[in-house]
Amino acid sequence: MPSLRRRTLVAIGTHDLDTIEGPFTYEALPPEEINFIPLKETKQFRADALMEKYKSDLKLKKFLHIIENSPIFPVLYDRNRQDISQHCFEHHVYCDRNFEAEPVEVIYPNGESYIYPDLSLYRMPVPLSYINGIVGVTLFADELTNLLNEMQLHVEHSESKEKENLLTVSAPPTRSDILHACDVAERTVYLSMEKAASSLLLCFFFCLLLSFDIASCQSFIGVNYGEVADNLPPPAATVNLLKSTSIEKVRLYGADPVIIKALANTGIGIVIGAANGDIPALASDPNFAGNWVYSNVMVYYPASKIIAISIGNEVVSSPDPNLASQLVPAMQNVQNALNAVSLGGKVKVSTVHSMAVLSQSDPPSSGAFGYGDTMRSLLKFLSANDSPLMINPYPFFAYQSDPRPETLAFCLFQPNAGRVDSGTGIKYMNMFDAQVDAVHSALKGMGFGDIEIVVAETGWPYRGDPTEKGATIDNAKAYNENLINHLRSRVGTPLMPQKSVDTYLFAMYDEDLKPGPLSERSFGLFKSDLTMTYNAGLLRSSQTPAPASEAPTSTAPVAPAPANTPPTSISPTTPAPVTPVTPVAPVTPVTPVNPVNPNPGVSSPASGWCVPRAGISEAQLQSNLDYACGQNIDCSAIQPGGSCFEPARVHSHAAYAMNLLYQSAGRNQWNCDFSHTAIITHTNPSYGSCVYRGEGRRG
Secondary structure, eight states, X not given: OGGGOOOOXXXXXXXXXXXXXXXXEEEEEOGGGOXXXXXXXXXXXXHHHHHHHHTTOTTTGGGGGGTTTOSOEEEEEOTTOOBGGGGEEOTTOOOSSTTOOOOEEEEOTTSOEEEXXXXXXXXXXXXXXXXXXXXXXXXXXXXXXXXXXXXXXXEEEEEOXXXXXXXXXXXXXXXXXXXXXXXXXXXXXXXHHHHTTTOHHHHHHHHHHHHIIIIITTTTEEEEEOOOOSOOOOHHHHHHHHHTBSOOEEEESSOOHHHHHHTTTSOOEEEEEEOXXXXXXXXXXXHHHHHHHXXXXXXXXXXXXXXXXXXXXXXXXXXXXXXXXHHHHHHHHHHHHHHHTTOBTTBEEEXXXXXXXXXXXXXXXXXXXXXXXXXXXXXXXXXXXTOOEEEEOOHHHXXXXXXXXXXXXXXXXXXXXXXXXXXXXXXXXXXXXXXXXXXXXXXHHTTOTTSOEEEEEEOOOSOOOTTSTTOSHHHHXXXXXXXXXXXXTTOEETTEETOOOOEXXXXXXXXXXXXXXXXXGOOOSBOTTSOBSSOOSOBSSSOOOOOGGXXXXXXXXOOOOTTOSOOOOOOTTSSSOOOOOOOSSOOOOOOOSXXXXXXXXXXXXXXXXXXXXXXXXXXXHHHHHHHHHTXXXXXXXXXXXXXXXXXXXXXXXXXXXXXXXXXXXXXXXXXXXXXXXXXXXXXXXXXXXBOOOBTTBOO
């Protein structure tokens, strides 16, 4: 989920246009020539002196290396050579006239200039033969023109170089449903079928078309089912809701047995997850991997349609290089265990990545992976086992770093001028395609262009903090609805045409116990009472699913899996045989790093405080500290002036941060792991004015 994402730090300043004057220039100067007042400071700093100050800042120091040793630093000036960083004010201050957009001319270094926002008509050429090929009957240009005019679309007739009848369709910027020639064809089909309802042939075709749209186009639409919440409906009620939608797959962050059993005999595909904390044991012990497969797959399969296992979440870009180095061995041991019980190929093994695994993504044709040998060995595994690369593209975060109106339209699949890939000349009309194609380019660049891409997470929050631009219910509805329509069209991306990428929407429900900004708790497509947060076009009909109170509380029995006995051997490539112990009842699986106990009353969260084990190196403690404070918890108490800053030692700061993450994530045993470097203590580590959160005390 986004809370686990580590991305580039971005500062956004808001300026009063009455105090500064354009044009504005973006320059690069020696640091000793740059002087300004940083945010939250009252005195002026020279840029190089500011670097020294931030070396003691726990959150900012890790980013200093980006420009620290550069002979020049970036700076923004207005017409009067004022450093406009001095004129920033808080985000909650607005203009007297709200919601007013002024056009701006942007001039690029190559001399090209554009006026934004662009509210001109979006024009697209549509061959007459293309529409007729989709409709399946012959319609003449005049007939099509009349139909399109009824849909408020302007049409011009012309001929292509090949003498083909060409319609140029103009759509206003308000028509977010018209993005591609296939949208024109689809609307033509429905309107023409409505007008020709008396024709038996056309009616029959219309029924077939609807059947195809509802039944065939949905297999690539899935949803993420997170459990970091205390108000979720029973899994059986959720399954009832899922069956009323076009969602065909569900991704879990762990392997919750109650949910897996509830999904039995529904035909819904299930992706389960092994926690990051399980990776060392999976990598080093084939027996552990065999037991894990037996306990979390074999006892439910095939009644529960488990289709994939994600080993860890965003491991490659995590701050722990040790964990990343153990990822492929862990995946291989799980693959071997699946092979040993004849599930190799039926259940895929992969791992999920954030977009941070790309060292370059713009333009899409230049997409390239970072993390060198780690990524190469991972891709070799995926290719050898025909497993997909699972990635988490979030246009929402791209908009946060570039909150212009034209960027919002580009991210929401709405009419926009498009963005041309300078390497290929391809014009991209939405951010989702650009991000997915950047991953495809990175795969091709490393010689693995045949690996399938699966979008493991994507979504848009319907609310957020005041500083989180674009987090509104209208934008969330627009993104998810337009994305679903884009997937259903089977247009694909420019580099992967005519293919719909398997995509898991984030998320089924809000997760009210997640730490971080408000958006982290606001991605739910459905509310806990099983009603829609907004209509994204997922319901098969207008039928409302039964509320949670009316839903059955028991789940159907799981049909036994064939040869449902624990494996006694592993494939020859595994160094040691698997000898799992047959459990009397399904073993409760280890769940992800940050889950909350999904079944209150079944097992209670751990208590106490999470602290480092004795003898842990400073390097490991620093890694734990960086990781914990990077998970959107409040580490201000261990920054200079904070109540827990003294003693200013890595061990002390790491202990505070590790405990705070443990308490925020749900106080489960697995939340206090940190690659086996942490332990739960029942001795309160608070001292003086430094209060550690836990055991009823809130720090």
